[in-house]
Structures are given as C-alpha cells and as structure tokens.
Amino acid sequence: xxxxxxxxxxxxxxxxxxxxxxxxxxxxxxxxxxxxxxxxxxxxxxxxxxxxxxxxxxxxxxxxxxxxxxxxxxxxxxxxxxxxxxxxxxxxxxxxxxxxxxxxxxxxxxxxxxxxxxxxxxxxxxxxxxxxxxxxxxxxxxxxxxxxxxxxxxxxxxxxxxxxxxxxxxxxxxxxxxxxxxxxxxxxxxxxxxxxxxxxxxxxxxxxxxxxxxxxxxxxxxxxxxxxxxxxxxxxxxxxxxxxxxxxxxxxxxxxxxxxxxxxxxxxxxxxxxxxxxxxxxxxxxxxxxxxxxxxxxxxxxxxxxxxxxxxxxxxxxxxxxxxxxxxxxxxxxxxxxxxxxxxxxxxxxxxxxxxxxxxxxxxxxxxxxxxxxxxxxxxxxxxxxx
Amino acid sequence: xxxxxxxxxxxxxxxxxxxxxxxxxxxxxxxxxxxxxxxxxxxxxxxxxxxxxxxxxxxxxxxxxxxxxxxxxxxxxxxxxxxxxxxxxxxxxxxxxxxxxxxxxxxxxxxxxxxxxxxxxxxxxxxxxxxxxxxxxxxxxxxxxxxxxxxxxxxxxxxxxxxxxxxxxxxxxxxxxxxxxxxx
Numbered sequence: 133x134x135x136x137x138x139x140x141x142x143x144x145x146x147x148x149x150x151x152x153x154x155x156x157x158x159x160x161x162x163x164x165x166x167x168x169x170x171x172x173x174x175x176x177x178x179x180x181x182x183x184x185x186x187x188x189x190x191x192x193x194x195x196x197x198x199x200x201x202x203x204x205x206x207x208x209x210x211x212x213x214x215x216x217x218x219x220x221x222x223x224x225x226x227x228x229x230x231x232x233x234x235x236x237x238x239x240x241x242x243x244x245x246x247x248x249x250x251x252x253x254x255x256x257x258x259x260x261x262x263x264x265x266x267x268x269x270x271x272x273x274x275x276x277x278x279x280x281x282x283x284x285x286x287x288x289x290x291x292x293x294x295x296x297x298x299x300x301x302x303x304x305x306x307x308x309x310x311x312x313x314x315x316x317x318x319x320x321x322x323x324x325x326x327x328x329x330x331x332x333x334x335x336x337x338x339x340x341x342x343x344x345x346x347x348x349x350x351x352x353x354x355x356x357x358x359x360x361x362x363x364x365x366x367x368x369x370x371x372x373x374x375x376x377x378x379x380x381x382x383x384x385x386x387x388x389x390x391x392x393x394x395x396x397x398x399x400x401x402x403x404x405x406x407x408x409x410x411x412x413x414x415x416x417x418x419x420x421x422x423x424x425x426x427x428x429x430x431x432x433x434x435x436x437x438x439x440x441x442x443x444x445x446x447x448x449x450x451x452x453x454x455x456x457x458x459x460x461x462x463x464x465x466x467x468x469x470x471x472x473x474x475x476x477x478x479x480x481x482x483x484x485x486x487x488x489x490x491x492x493x494x495x496x497x498x499x500x501x502x503x504x505x506x507x508x509x510x511x512x513x514x515x516x517x518x519x
Numbered sequence: 520x521x522x523x524x525x526x527x528x529x530x531x532x533x534x535x536x537x538x539x540x541x542x543x544x545x546x547x548x549x550x551x552x553x554x555x556x557x558x559x560x561x562x563x564x565x566x567x568x569x570x571x572x573x574x575x576x577x578x579x580x581x582x583x584x585x586x587x588x589x590x591x592x593x594x595x596x597x598x599x600x601x602x603x604x605x606x607x608x609x610x611x612x613x614x615x616x617x618x619x620x621x622x623x624x625x626x627x628x629x630x631x632x633x634x635x636x637x638x639x640x641x642x643x644x645x646x647x648x649x650x651x652x653x654x655x656x657x658x659x660x661x662x663x664x665x666x667x668x669x670x671x672x673x674x675x676x677x678x679x680x681x682x683x684x685x686x687x688x689x690x691x692x693x694x695x696x697x698x699x700x701x702x703x
Contacts (some may be wrong), residue, residue: 146543146553161599317539318584319546429580505581 135159135328139187147320149313152284156291157215159328162191164207164214171255172311188472197222201229210357211358215241218518220249223262233269233304233371233513241294243307246316248499259499260473262383266306267336267451270395275391276394278306278451280421296331302454312423332436352395386406400452407446414514417461418469419482421447430479431508462486467515471495471508523584527597529571533648538570544670546576549663554579567596589659592618612655630658637689646686653687657694
C-alpha cells in the first residue's frame with residue numbers, strides 16, 4: 133500500500149524535527165491526533181492542527197495527557213490511524229495507557245520529544261532520560277518498539293516506520309525524539325506518495341461468526357476489525373481469551389502475556405535496525421542513538437585520525453535492543469563507549485549483553501545541551517588504557 | 520568548510536526568519552547542508568534572541584555552533600551578549616543605527632548598514648531583516664545570491680514577495696558597494 137498523494141507534501145523542505153514528524157505521521161496515514169501540547173513537542177501538534185482540516189483529519193486538544201493517550205485508542209478501534217505527542221512529564225502520565233495499548237494490541241504511536249527531567253525539569257532543552265521508561269514504564273510484562281531519530285529527515289522517515297511497525301505488530305510504538313532534534317531545522321526530502329510504503333492495518337476478512345479478535349496468526353499477531361462493522365468484539369485491559377472476554381485465571385494469563393512479549397521478541401531480528409560505521413576493524417565501539425549519534429562523530433573521527441580503530445554502532449530502533457550484535461562485538465573488541473544524555477540507561481543494556489567479555493564505559497550527561505565531543509574522545513582514549 | 524553563523528536581535532525583528540531563509544537558501548537552493556537551531560525560551564519576545572545556522576558543503580554532525588565565523592546583530596543587547604563569541608578574524612555585521620560597536624575587537628572585520636532606515640524608506644520597517652541578510656550575502660559571499668532570493672520568495676508571506684526582494688536587493692547592493700569601496 134502507498135501513501136495518499138493528496139496528503140503528501142512531496143518536495144525539498146527546510147523543516148524542524150517536530151514539523152517533519154507531523155508530516156511523517158500524515159504521510160503514514162495518521163488522521164487522528166489527540167494531545168495536550170507541551171514544550172518541546174508543541175510544534176508537532178501545531179502543524180497537525182493546521183494541516184488536518186485540509187486533509188480530513190481530526191485533532192483534539194485534550195484536557196490532559198491521560199485523556200489524550202486513551203482518545204487515540206478509541207480512534208484506532210474506530211478504524212483510524214492515530215498518535216499522541218508529548219514530552220517527559222506527559223509521557224509519565226501516559227504510562228497506564230501504553231500498557232492498555234499493549235494489552236489490547238491497539239496499533240498507535242506515542243511521540244516523546246525528550247527534555248531534561250525528572251519532573252518538569254528543563255522544558256526547552258534536550259535529554260535522553262526516558263529511554264528505560266519507554267521500555268519498562270507501564271506495569272506488567274509486554275513487548276514494545278521504540279525508535280530514535282537523529283535529524284529532521286529521520287523524524288519524517290522514521291515516523292512512517294513507527295506507524296508501519298505499529299500496524300504490523302499491533303503494538304504501541306514509541307517515537308523517542310529529543311529537544312535538539314525536534315527544534316533543529318534542516319533539509320527534509322519528502323518523496324512522492326507512490327514511493328512511500330504503508331503497512332496496511334491487518335483487518336480480518338473471514339466469516340463474521342468465526343472471528344476471534346485475539347486469535348493470533350503465525351507471527352503471533354491477531355487480526356483486527358473496526359468497531360461498528362458488525363463483528364462481535366470485546367476490548368479490555370483485563371486478561372482475556374481469544375474472544376476478548378475477561379478470563380482472570382493463571383491459564384489465560386499464561387496464554388496471553390508470553391505472546392505479547394514474544395510477538396516482539398521472536399520477530400526482533402526483523403524489527404531491529406541499526407547503522408554501523410568502521411566496525412570491521414574496530415577495537416573500540418561507540419554505541420549511540422538519537423542526537424548523541426551525531427555528537428559522537430567528531431570524537432570518533434578525531435580518534436581515527438590518530439590511528440585508533442574506533443567503530444560506531446548507532447541504534448535506530450532502540451527497543452527491541454540488538455542483543456546478539458552487542459554480544460558478537462563484545463567477543464572481539466576491547467571496549468564499548470556509551471554516551472547518553474542521561475546518567476546511564478542504554479549503557480546498562482550494552483553492559484548486560486556484553487556478558488563481561490568487553491568493558492563498557494558510560495559517558496553520562498545530565499541533559500540541557502549535548503555532549504562536548506571531547507568528553508567522548510577522552511572516554512575512547514581512557515578505555516584503551518583500561519580506565 | 521563548516522561555517523557557523525549567529526544572528527541576534529530583539530524579538531520582532533525577524534531574527535529567526537533570517538536564519539531560516541539563510542539555511543533554506545543553503546540547503547535547498549545552493550547544494551549545501553544547513554542546520555538551524557533557534558534560541559528558544561522566554562527571551563524570544565522583546566529581549567535578545569538569536570538564530571544559529573551552520574552551513575557546510577559536507578553533512579553536518581555536531582548541531583550547535585561554538586565560535587561563529589559570522590555574527591549579525593540588530594540590537595545593542597545582542598551585540599553585548601554575543602560579540603565575544605565571534606571567532607578570531609570573524610565577520611561582524613551590525614545594524615548601523617541600532618548598534619554602537621563599543622570596544623570593537625581589533626581582530627574582526629566589521630561591516631554596518633542602516634537597515635532599519637532602508638526598510639522604512641521601502642515602506643515597511645518589517646523588512647529590516649531581509650535588508651540585513653541581503654547585506655550579509657554581499658559581504659560574506661557565503662551563499663549564492665540567487666539561492667538567497669529564491670529562499671526569500673519561498674519564505675515570506677504571499678503578496679509581499681516584491682517588497683521583500685526589493686529589501687534584499689537594497690541590502691545586497693549596499694553590501695557590494697561597501698566591499699568594493701564605492702560610496703553608497
């Protein structure tokens with residue numbers, strides 16, 4: 133399936149990351165957005181509010197983030213593609229409903245333009261402090277997908293990917309931007325609509341009386357229908373059977389919850405995306421994501437110019453995490469360096485998957501700006517001295 | 520080579536739009552890469568505000584500017600706040616009647632233009648920022664002037680294209696004369 137040419141602004145634009153995210157959502161077919169505007173994500177919904185009336189979408193400014201994150205799920209069950217947009221404080225409020233979307237397998241996108249935290253923190257300045265919250269923020273066990281763009285172009289491209297993954301796996305997808313990327317303006321090429329691939333919703337098309345809304349296909353993902361189309365459906369956050377009816381037993385839990393985890397876990401190799409540079413001969417590998425992937429480049433280049441074999445592994449999909457790749461690399465390199473705009477989050481994931489075979493060094497940052505590349509360079513040098 | 524530009528002024532002078540036009544000209548119409556970051560916060564209205572633009576023939580990694588080679592200031596406060604950041608030997612461009620370049624650094628190349636007066640003569644004080652970037656285009660030669668004109672046309676409100684082009688050309692011509700030593 134291709135994007136709707138009437139809604140796609142094909143051409144070369146000079147856009148900030150927030151606006152590019154809006155255009156990506158529109159190109160992906162999103163036609164319902166509910167949000168409670170918050171810096172530094174406000175420009176996303178501003179543009180949506182301006183563009184939606186022209187293309188037949190509905191934007192509602194809700195009373196808060198809790199309402200926003202449930203309104204989008206109602207829209208999805210009515211047949212729309214939907215997202216909500218927020219920053220840290222709002223993201224915290226949305227956790228309950230991220231769990232609901234995971235439990236009810238409601239495909240939707242949550243955009244978090246990260247700013248300094250905790251609490252209201254630094255509204256106008258960047259951080260990457262919500263990465264573990266993205267993975268584990270709601271209670272209970274579930275699989276999740278999270279992406280991390282490093283430019284306005286990727287805010288466009290990867291928002292489309294976020295929607296596609298949410299439809300393919302029927303899972304909430306978390307789009308983890310940061311203030312720097314959100315407020316950075318760069319060239320964004322929006323391709324012709326016929327070049328934009330859209331993963332269509334996995335609608336059930338069999339006989340009505342045989343439909344089971346939570347009976348999984350072979351890839352563990354069930355087919356969906358639209359509420360009001362005459363199918364019997366029941367959607368609940370309670371543990372449920374394949375009919376969707378609440379069944380509060382250990383057996384029903386055992387049948388449902390491992391599947392919610394495994395539909396991501398067992399498909400992880402298909403979902404995972406990362407970019408590697410100079411990995412083949414690397415003795416040190418810098419693992420980055422989001423804006424930090426760009427800030428690390430001057431440090432890596434400087435070290436390489438000095439003859440130090442430094443490679444770069446940049447996570448594009450952060451969750452699920454490329455566990456196998458980190459383990460492979462750990463067996464043959466001298467060290468990992470993980471710079472993040474937080475006090476250590478993805479660092480622990482790298483360390484866990486290195487199994488002690490290579491030391492992992494964190495380059496923390498409290499947020500508010502980005503790293504000085506010198507700090508990343510120094511960590512590369514120190515790691516080779518075993519410090 | 521990476522060139523860092525900072526444009527400063529007070530809210531309402533079109534500082535952010537100037538940066539936007541510059542970046543758009545470079546990245547859409549002049550075959551270069553550009554990254555713009557705007558100073559964002561309560562200072563965006565009335566007080567000193569700034570746009571930071573990086574222009575580079577190659578892809579831009581580090582997104583912030585550290586020592587701009589070009590500083591354009593349209594208010595005294597912006598001059599006071601930002602002039603120390605200018606790289607050694609950098610280009611300083613000031614609005615002649617709004618900025619008194621006190622303690623002007625000896626190492627910088629200084630150009631000034633009465634852009635507000637020119638804008639008023641054109642009939643709209645609002646186009647002061649366009650006069651400034653026309654002037655900047657001439658004295659820095661960083662961006663192709665045709666690319667700048669295209670970006671001006673694409674970025675200003677519909678119906679104001681002619682006025683803005685006139686403003687751009689006024690600043691540009693004044694800049695060419697200043698550089699070549701002709702009297703204005």
